Amino acid sequence: MEKPDHEKMNKSFSSETDEKPPRGLLRMLFQHADWKDVVLMGLGTCGCFIDGLSVSAMMLVLSRLMNGYASVSSLTPADVNQISIYFAVFLAFVYIAIVVGSGAFLEGFCWGRTAERQSTRIRTKYLKAILRQQVGYFDTTLEASRVTTSISIDTLNIQGILSEKIPNFITNMWMFIAAEITGLYICWRLAIVAVPAMIVLRKQLSINEEKLQEAYAVAGGIAEQALSSIKTVHSGKNGEAVFNRARTDPDSRYQTRSTERDGVWEHGNIYAMWALLSWYGSVLVIHNGIKGGDILSAGVCVVYGGFGLASSFMNIKYFAEASISAAIISEMIDRIPAIDSSDQHGTTISPVKGELEFKDTRELSSENFNLKVKACQTIGLVGRSGSGKSTVINLLERFYDPLEGEILLDGINIQSLG
Structure with missing residues (x-):
């Protein structure tokens, strides 16, 4: 891979x-x-x-x-x-x-x-x-x-x-x-x-407020340019020139x-x-x-x-x-993601045996990937760097979904699990 x-x-x-x-x-x-x-x-x-x-x-x-x-x-005194x-x-x-x-x-x-x-x-x-x-x-x-x-x-x-x-x-x-x-x-x-x-x-x-905002924008742009290239301004001794420009x-x-x-x-x-x-x-x-x-x-x-x-x-x-x-x-x-970790609907496996199968799974390689792992079986993925070893784990954990094929857990596609 x-x-x-x-x-x-x-x-x-x-x-x-x-x-x-x-x-x-x-x-x-x-x-x-x-x-x-x-x-x-x-x-x-x-x-x-x-x-x-x-x-x-x-x-x-x-x-x-x-x-x-x-x-x-x-007023008269009588109206006081x-x-x-x-x-x-x-x-x-x-x-x-x-x-x-x-x-x-x-x-x-x-x-x-x-x-x-x-x-x-x-x-x-x-x-x-x-x-x-x-x-x-x-x-x-x-x-x-x-x-x-x-x-x-x-x-x-x-x-x-x-x-x-x-x-x-x-x-x-x-x-x-x-x-x-x-x-x-x-x-x-x-x-x-x-x-x-x-x-x-x-x-x-x-x-006047609009003109003042435009003036502040120009001055802010000059200051931003100077600060983003402060080393160049300082090494070239251009601080006075920038100040005069502003x-x-x-x-x-x-x-x-x-x-x-x-x-x-x-x-x-x-x-x-x-x-x-x-x-x-x-x-x-x-x-x-x-x-x-x-x-x-x-x-x-x-x-x-x-x-x-x-x-x-x-x-x-x-x-x-x-x-x-x-x-x-x-x-x-x-936003509802394609792989929704909060989705509680779907198939539930009980009890879980732990049999895994990658069936004609293709991610980005030209060849399909097939792998069968029995319950309690220990295997090792070997290959050069970039061959897709970590991709297999990412697909199994459903960080991503395969472009083709399916991944089965006890014979059930993991995409249908809740």
């Missing part, structure tokens, strides 16, 4: 069950979640909604408080006792703090707990799926480094998404929706003016320029938007009789709602990374 070529050997695996398309992240969440995890995710989502309502609730109470401050100057009404506003802030704090606790605890439970369950299932695969799969398809990467990095990506990114996305998106609705409710005229300005600001910031590269220099420019641009636009809201708010107060507290609260709602929308979109790239990790892990967990 010749030494087996594992690439050819694994052609026999083509009869395996067709691989299913990889599942996405959302299906991954519920695929490995039990009823406790569903309850935890439900409570955590409720906590996200409560946490996202904090800005809207505070601005509703603040508008009442600011309007109350403005009306104090018009009515000032005690505004103590209810302070109590409202206390109640908001308690409710929002409870919601934030539910958000962090429930999502963190279910992330830990599900990631542990995923690691266990992934390890079991790895151990049930045939040896030929690791020879040609899956490298050992991929196994350690998936069981550590990929599961950590999923755990990070569950514990932090998903609740952060829900909270900020709900804060945006609730804040914009509250701003429209308090003063719809001001909200309509503020929303387009916020969209322009967010658009410019996203463009410093003078147009894309890399964008990092330094963008730090100052983006800071001025971002904060300048924020203050410019507040100036616009202040000016238009004064117009509404003078000509439409809108109260000052409503102007302030509506403006804060729109601005902070825009920040919430931007913060929620920052998590989308992490969702894409976690979806890839979830697809890789799901593909392995769902």
Whole structure:
């Protein structure tokens, strides 16, 4: 027998069950979640909604408080006792703090707990799926480094998404929706003016972020090239040249320029938007009789709602990374190997005599291999290196299946054994 070529050997695996398309992240969440995890995710989502309502609730109470401050100057001595009404506003802030704090606790605890439970369950299932695969799969398809990467990095990506990114996305998106609705409710005229300005600001910031990411990619590429050939760089005394290249590269220099420019641009636009809201708010107060507290609260709602929308979109790239990790892990967990070590179905021999027979077995050699071993018989396989001695043992242990022929144990094909 010749030494087996594992690439050819694994052609026999083509009869395996067709691989299913990889599942996405959302299906991954519920695929490995039990009823406790569903309850935890439900409570955590409720906590996200409560946490996202904090800005809207505070601005509703603040508008009442600011309007109350403005009306104090018009009170007569007989109406001074009515000032005690505004103590209810302070109590409202206390109640908001308690409710929002409870919601934030539910958000962090429930999502963190279910992330830990599900990631542990995923690691266990992934390890079991790895151990049930045939040896030929690791020879040609899956490298050992991929196994350690998936069981550590990929599961950590999923755990990070569950514990932090998903609740952060829900909270900020709900804060945006609730804040914009509250701003429209308090003063719809001001909200309509503020929303387009916020969209322009967010658009410019996203463009700057894309340029900054490109600049970091260029600088990272220069650094990676230098570090991968550090001996060459050091022996040739090219360290200064690499440093100058990174410093003078147009894309890399964008990092330094963008730090100052983006800071001025971002904060300048924020203050410019507040100036616009202040000016238009004064117009509404003078000509439409809108109260000052409503102007302030509506403006804060729109601005902070825009920040919430931007913060929620920052998590989308992490969702894409976690979806890839979830697809890789799901593909392995769902894969049914041709030689399934966990399959309990099949023929059972009782009692086992121990008679072995290789009947017209051909692996990769041009000749069929035949061998009969009686029970309790001791034999020795002799041959030159690479003649296939170890292949006989591998076939007997079902690390691989022969291309032709069969291996019999007490007259029964070992492929039919459970």
